[in-house]
Amino acid sequence: MKKKNPPRSSVKKTPDVDNPAHYMGILLEEIRDQVTTVAEGVVSVRHELGGKIDELDTKFSKDCTDIRIALTMVRNELKNDISHVEQKLSEKIVNMEQKLSKELNNVEQTLSEKIDKIGTRLDQHDEEITALQVAQGSA
Numbered sequence: 001m002k003k004k005n006p007p008r009s010s011v012k013k014t015p016d017v018d019n020p021a022h023y024m025g026i027l028l029e030e031i032r033d034q035v036t037t038v039a040e041g042v043v044s045v046r047h048e049l050g051g052k053i054d055e056l057d058t059k060f061s062k063d064c065t066d067i068r069i070a071l072t073m074v075r076n077e078l079k080n081d082i083s084h085v086e087q088k089l090s091e092k093i094v095n096m097e098q099k100l101s102k103e104l105n106n107v108e109q110t111l112s113e114k115i116d117k118i119g120t121r122l123d124q125h126d127e128e129i130t131a132l133q134v135a136q137g138s139a
Helices: 020-138
Strands: none
Touching: none
16 A cells, blocks of 8 residues: 655655755845834834824814914004004194194294384384484475
């Protein structure tokens, strides 16, 4: 009777430890394991960083919104303050114009009165000069 050979797939070969291909296979398996570990780490880091980026994006978006609101409030307050200052300055200008107008009217009136007095004196002097000339001419 002939001995049957087992199928090749079920035959267990003992590794040839002195064979360089055996060591190369082991090295390749280790490299593959390390690459897999690194790839898993990269995926993990990418996931972590993605979460942190989303978190920072949300925070910065909120901060930007808060800053916009604050700037709008400050701008409105400044507009109100400027409007208030403009109103006060306008009132003061009107008051100063009224005071200056009154002062000018007073100065005008005073000068007019003085000019009238000088005119009256000139008229008197003219009359006196005429009277003196007539008196001198008849003498």
